Amino acid sequence: MPHENIGFIGLGLMGSAMVSRLQDLDYHVTVCANKSRPNIEAAIARGAHEVETAYALARTSDIILLCMDTSASVEARMRGPDGVIAGLRKGAIVIDFGTSLPASTRALGQEVAAAGGHYLDAPLGRTPQHALTGQLNIMAAGDKATFERAQPVLKSLAENVFHLGNLGDGHSIKLMNNFFGMTVANAMAEAFAMADQLGLDRDKLYSAMSAGPLHSGMMDFVKAYAVEKDPNQLAFSIKNAAKDVGYYTQMAQSAGVDSVMSQGALSALETAVAEGRGEQMVSQMVDFYADRFAR
Numbered sequence: 001m002p003h004e005n006i007g008f009i010g011l012g013l014m015g016s017a018m019v020s021r022l023q024d025l026d027y028h029v030t031v032c033a034n035k036s037r038p039n040i041e042a043a044i045a046r047g048a049h050e051v052e053t054a055y056a057l058a059r060t061s062d063i064i065l066l067c068m069d070t071s072a073s074v075e076a077r078m079r080g081p082d083g084v085i086a087g088l089r090k091g092a093i094v095i096d097f098g099t100s101l102p103a104s105t106r107a108l109g110q111e112v113a114a115a116g117g118h119y120l121d122a123p124l125g126r127t128p129q130h131a132l133t134g135q136l137n138i139m140a141a142g143d144k145a146t147f148e149r150a151q152p153v154l155k156s157l158a159e160n161v162f163h164l165g166n167l168g169d170g171h172s173i174k175l176m177n178n179f180f181g182m183t184v185a186n187a188m189a190e191a192f193a194m195a196d197q198l199g200l201d202r203d204k205l206y207s208a209m210s211a212g213p214l215h216s217g218m219m220d221f222v223k224a225y226a227v228e229k230d231p232n233q234l235a236f237s238i239k240n241a242a243k244d245v246g247y248y249t250q251m252a253q254s255a256g257v258d259s260v261m262s263q264g265a266l267s268a269l270e271t272a273v274a275e276g277r278g279e280q281m282v283s284q285m286v287d288f289y290a291d292r293f294a295r
Contacts (some may be wrong), residue, residue, distance in 0.1 A: 004032065004153065007061030009054060009077050009084075010098070011039040013235070014124065015067035017131035018097070019043050019155055025156050032057050033078075054078070063153055067097040067124075069241060071104040078108055079161030090116040093150050097138075099123050099244050101179065102168035103254055109142070109167045118146040121167060122154065124176035127235050135159040139177075143172035172251060179248040179262050182241045184218045185234070185282050188263045192226040193289035201293035203227050225283035232281060241267035 008019050016039035022029055029048045034040055044050055051057050054077045058064055063232060064084055066075050074096055078084045085108075094112055096105060100121065109119035125137030136158040140147055147163050154161045164170050182251045195205045206223045209215070221234035245266045254260040272278070272288045280287075 003219075004062045005060060006153065007032070007057040008043075009057065009062040010063070011036075011043060012067065012069070012072075013128045014097075014131055015039070016042065018065070018067060018136075019048065019164075020046070021131055021134050021157055022153075022172065023047065027156070028154075030057050030060055053082040053087075053284045054084045055082045055087035058084045058090065060091065062089070063094055063150065064088075064092065065153075066095070069098065071098075071100040071247075073098055075104060075108065078111070085111055085115050085117075088112065088115045089118045091093035092117045093120065093146055094118070095120045095150060096138075096171075097122050097124050098172050099247065100171050101247055102171045102251060106168045106169050118143060118148060118149075119167060120146055120150060121170040123147050125174075125177070130159075131157065138162065139164055139170040139174050141165050141173075144169040166236040174252055175244060175248040178241070178244040179259075179265075181218055182245050182269065183261060183265045184216065185222055185241075185286055186268055188219050188222040189224070189226070189283070189285040190289045191193055192222070192286050193293050196290055197293050213239075222283045222286065225281070226286045231283050234281060234283050237278060237287065238269055238272050238280050238281050238282055241282050242266065242273050243277070245269060268289060287295070
């Protein structure tokens with residue numbers, strides 16, 4: 001049995017799959033109470049220990065893993081008298097697997113270091129299905145010695161583990177990755193909707209475009225919904241896409257520049273969220289554009 005005691009905060013679709021993988025490998029896992037119970041109960045049924053606060057979780061954990069939706073959520077669990085930092089054991093490692101703002105990551109890293117711990121950012125690529133079988137991509141950054149200490153856990157979860165530089169660099173690269181992906185997804189979704197307006201067959205459009213250098217996995221994900229009505233090939237919500245592209249623009253502004261290319265995708269995604277489409281998958285932006293063109 002692995003000797004590290006793992007604390008895990010954030011058992012959504014991805015987090016619960018990661019916990020399941022760790023339990024398959026006999027890690028001892030402590031989870032933090034949450035109002036949403038099904039994934040917590042499933043982990044407990046397999047032997048996880050539940051505590052009421054992030055403080056209590058940190059008191060019993062060698063490595064604390066967070067997989068949360070926003071930087072604000074991470075900060076709320078990290079700070080305060082009931083937070084991770086207040087309960088941190090000396091030498092413990094904290095890893096943020098979410099897609100967070102790099103500036104927030106660096107600030108938290110300083111606070112963790114002051115408490116005697118170590119902080120890594122390690123955003124994820126691929127899907128919850130990949131997490132179940134330990135085939136994620138992990139884009140880690142931070143102190144190299146800390147990264148090496150965390151490698152056994154990271155490699156338990158991922159097929160590919162990258163060390164990308166200083167703390168915050170993983171989140172910077174993940175935001176660039178997601179900006180690019182969501183821009184491509186929106187461009188393809190609009191192309192399918194434009195085909196409708198021109199009386200063209202969506203499948204024929206895909207066949208012609210995918211035969212050349214434009215072909216990509218993201219194109220295939222959008223095509224799966226546009227042609228085959230399967231929205232789950234890309235299990236990523238419009239709401240989360242809007243958040244990530246918004247974070248990318250904030251990151252750009254922090255660097256003293258205004259992003260040009262992100263603005264079209266961000267406007268469309270935010271409008272779709274405002275229309276009540278936030279919980280739909282990104283591939284369903286095809287419907288957003290089709291409905292818009294049909295007005």
